[in-house]
Amino acid sequence: xxxxxxxxxxxEPAHGYELKQALEVTFGSAYPSPNIGQIxxxxxxxxxxxxVRAVDVEQSNRPNKKVYYLxxxxxxxxxxxxxxxxxxxxxxxxxxxxxxxxxLTGIADRxxxxxxxxxxxxxLMRDLDELAERxxxxxxxxxxxxxxxMLHLQADLDWLERCQEDLT
Amino acid sequence: xxVTPVIRAVGLVKIYQTGxxxxxxxxxxxxxxxxxxxxxxxxxxxxxxxxFVHMLGGLETRTSGEIWLDGKRADTLSESGWAVLRRxxxxxxxxxxxxxxxMTVADNVELPALLGxxxxxxxxxRREYLLAELGLEERAGAAPGQLSGGEQQRVAxxxxxxxxxxxxxxxxxxxxxxxxxxxxxxxxxxxxxxxGQTIVLVTHDARxxxxxxxxxxxxxxxxxxxxxxxxxxxxxxxxxxxxxxxHG
Numbered sequence: 506x507x508x509x510x511x512x513x514x515x516x517e518p519a520h521g522y523e524l525k526q527a528l529e530v531t532f533g534s535a536y537p538s539p540n541i542g543q544i545x546x547x548x549x550x551x552x553x554x555x556x557v558r559a560v561d562v563e564q565s566n567r568p569n570k571k572v573y574y575l576x577x578x579x580x581x582x583x584x585x586x587x588x589x590x591x592x593x594x595x596x597x598x599x600x601x602x603x604x605x606x607x608x609l610t611g612i613a614d615r616x617x618x619x620x621x622x623x624x625x626x627x628x629l630m631r632d633l634d635e636l637a638e639r640x641x642x643x644x645x646x647x648x649x650x651x652x653x654x655m656l657h658l659q660a661d662l663d664w665l666e667r668c669q670e671d672l673t
Numbered sequence: 674x675x676v677t678p679v680i681r682a683v684g685l686v687k688i689y690q691t692g693x694x695x696x697x698x699x700x701x702x703x704x705x706x707x708x709x710x711x712x713x714x715x716x717x718x719x720x721x722x723x724x725f726v727h728m729l730g731g732l733e734t735r736t737s738g739e740i741w742l743d744g745k746r747a748d749t750l751s752e753s754g755w756a757v758l759r760r761x762x763x764x765x766x767x768x769x770x771x772x773x774x775x776m777t778v779a780d781n782v783e784l785p786a787l788l789g790x791x792x793x794x795x796x797x798x799r800r801e802y803l804l805a806e807l808g809l810e811e812r813a814g815a816a817p818g819q820l821s822g823g824e825q826q827r828v829a830x831x832x833x834x835x836x837x838x839x840x841x842x843x844x845x846x847x848x849x850x851x852x853x854x855x856x857x858x859x860x861x862x863x864x865x866x867x868x869g870q871t872i873v874l875v876t877h878d879a880r881x882x883x884x885x886x887x888x889x890x891x892x893x894x895x896x897x898x899x900x901x902x903x904x905x906x907x908x909x910x911x912x913x914x915x916x917x918x919x920h921g
Contacts, residue, residue, distance in 0.1 A: 623715070625903075627883045631904075
């Protein structure tokens, strides 16, 4: 979450709650709503690393609020992030571990594992479809995020089929 | 009293024999589909799923086993007997639309109703209703070739539904469509299913399969899984937060 927060702060200084809201509005309900505590912890670490600084803004009838802004070092870190190519997704599939190792345990057979996993993926797909229906068509970021998740799920299913052909 | 299943297949076998060795494509499949059910059939290529669905519609002969459609034995029918049964009870959608190229969209949709013995007025009314449902009423006078792939597939679906079939069979209906056209065809399938249409559909597309009540998986010509697709336990917020994950 460090770099997305730096990116939001590059636009304008903000306090923690505003950053949480900005993330929610941008990514819609497809994005797991960040926990405000986690945002403050991340901001604290960014501050310690010298990437952001905080100023106390006095409020008349409430406690002061901390407004964060980007430092020169923070901007450099952000630019470096934007400029470098991003790693592709790596296969780190927990299910695959189960599938390969299951016969060793003698408690499950691979055919049953694959079949159950396929039905689970289809349930997830149905959930994504319903999420897409509920998502504001104007929120292109959220729509693309859901479409990306669907394409990944399709690839997982295709891979599952290959596993079933070769391992069962 | 028990409800008559729309499909009952018992020990269905298909062995191809083209010259050399016999090649088994379907090796003893049992399947019961109740009225109103939507069943997705999945499996790798060569698993026999298309052959199976073609046999259910009488488009391929079976080597052995029984097929009962709507309570009537069908596997023993002659080719012309099958043609009559299909007209009355079965709608079929293929991957490559199979519309009649030198007939208008309207005529393509009306043809099965007319062949099935409907009056011209009935056939026209049904066609008007279906094309309107599919947002295609303005394309009625066009030739299929003037339509996009997605539009042609929607016409094919209208044609398949023209006779109020007891059973809608489909073989990779979105296999040749892009994502937007897939969505249009899916919406329609969902709609007719909610209206009670029984559907059996072969697909490798997870979005299509996820609409089904039940998924049947074939491997090497045999069923290896046949079970409902469960609903996920909804989280209170109703988001897919743990499906979509952003890193960074």
